[in-house]
Amino acid sequence: MAPAPRLLSVAVTAALAAALVGCSQTPASAPSVSAGNDAALRLSALTDLDERVARVAWRLSEANAALCPAVRQSAGWALHSAKQYSEDLRPHATERFGLRGDLPGVLSSPTGSPAAAAGFQPGDLLLAADGRPLAPGDHAGAPSWDGLGRNLRVVDEALADGGARFRVQRGAQTLELAVQAEHACGYDVQLNPSDELNARADGRRLFISTALAGFAASDDELAVILGHELAHHVLRHRHWSEAGGAARQTNDEAWVTQGGGGGAEQQADRVGLYLSARAGYDPAAAAPFWRRFGESNWRVRFPQIGHASAGSRARALEGVQREIEAKRAAGEELLP
Numbered sequence: 403m404a405p406a407p408r409l410l411s412v413a414v415t416a417a418l419a420a421a422l423v424g425c426s427q428t429p430a431s432a433p434s435v436s437a438g439n440d441a442a443l444r445l446s447a448l449t450d451l452d453e454r455v456a457r458v459a460w461r462l463s464e465a466n467a468a469l470c471p472a473v474r475q476s477a478g479w480a481l482h483s484a485k486q487y488s489e490d491l492r493p494h495a496t497e498r499f500g501l502r503g504d505l506p507g508v509l510s511s512p513t514g515s516p517a518a519a520a521g522f523q524p525g526d527l528l529l530a531a532d533g534r535p536l537a538p539g540d541h542a543g544a545p546s547w548d549g550l551g552r553n554l555r556v557v558d559e560a561l562a563d564g565g566a567r568f569r570v571q572r573g574a575q576t577l578e579l580a581v582q583a584e585h586a587c588g589y590d591v592q593l594n595p596s597d598e599l600n601a602r603a604d605g606r607r608l609f610i611s612t613a614l615a616g617f618a619a620s621d622d623e624l625a626v627i628l629g630h631e632l633a634h635h636v637l638r639h640r641h642w643s644e645a646g647g648a649a650r651q652t653n654d655e656a657w658v659t660q661g662g663g664g665g666a667e668q669q670a671d672r673v674g675l676y677l678s679a680r681a682g683y684d685p686a687a688a689a690p691f692w693r694r695f696g697e698s699n700w701r702v703r704f705p706q707i708g709h710a711s712a713g714s715r716a717r718a719l720e721g722v723q724r725e726i727e728a729k730r731a732a733g734e735e736l737l738p
């Protein structure tokens with residue numbers, strides 16, 4: 403089977419992973435996610451972060467389709483299902499979002515996305531795609547995204563030729579909505595519940611931890627992080643392999659061939675800032691973000707083997723920011 407790039411809902415992995423780690427693992431540096439023990443609050447914090455990551459990821463993916471090695475037709479939405487949530491969160495997810503079993507529900511329909519243009523709203527439940535019914539599955543039991551994954555394949559097949567019609571439940575109403583998909587970078591974006599401040603890319607996906615997404619104080623800062631990870635794809639630093647660890651090995655090779663001293667990471671910082679600026683985010687957010695990150699995290703305050711310190715990263719990014727501003731002033735296209 404060809405590994406066609408396919409966007410999973412940002413919410414899918416996040417919520418299931420949350421279910422897997424349970425409430426015993428409280429993210430220490432993501433207070434928004436650990437707010438209280440109340441399941442409704444935890445659900446709210448998680449889905450708010452998911453929605454934010456989905457919104458920024460969509461803008462980056464759409465604005466940079468021309469630079470991405472893998473593209474696909476996308477509606478730009480984030481979809482989730484009741485079944486993906488842990489049994490304590492599921493009743494709240496069902497009530498709040500009108501979810502049912504494995505049926506994909508709209509978590510986010512970002513402004514400017516094809517889904518928003520088609521009139522999709524958070525809380526809409528997808529019942530059929532191009533006349534093919536989606537399977538509700540069963541409602542009880544352990545959390546799983548298998549049924550949602552099968553439904554998302556039907557959704558993606560419907561979108562693959564550009565246009566698709568969906569039967570949608572909105573409250574008591576049933577609607578027909580037609581969406582015109584757009585080319586976007588073809589990578590999944592996943593929010594992983596974790597108290598580690600990290601993000602990574604593996605050739606097919608971009609991952610960001612809840613702690614790091616929560617640390618980003620604005621969409622501009624979130625775009626700095628996701629832009630950097632997307633840049634690893636644009637620069638072909640990451641090659642997907644079914645064999646575990648292959649992506650990391652590729653990165654280590656890139657490190658060596660580009661002269662060490664953080665070559666691949668510096669390139670990803672530079673290209674990532676361009677990707678972020680091309681999507682309309684403020685490149686001036688990068689340097690202060692890295693300085694604040696360095697102050698909060700002793701591991702990046704001083705240079706480590708192969709890694710620049712947060713301070714030198716920030717200085718390098720100020721140089722890239724000036725480069726971008728000069729190109730803008732000259733009316734040139736923002737190409738890295």
Ligand SMILES: [Zn+2]
Nearest residue numbers: 630634667670
């Ligand atoms: Zn990197």
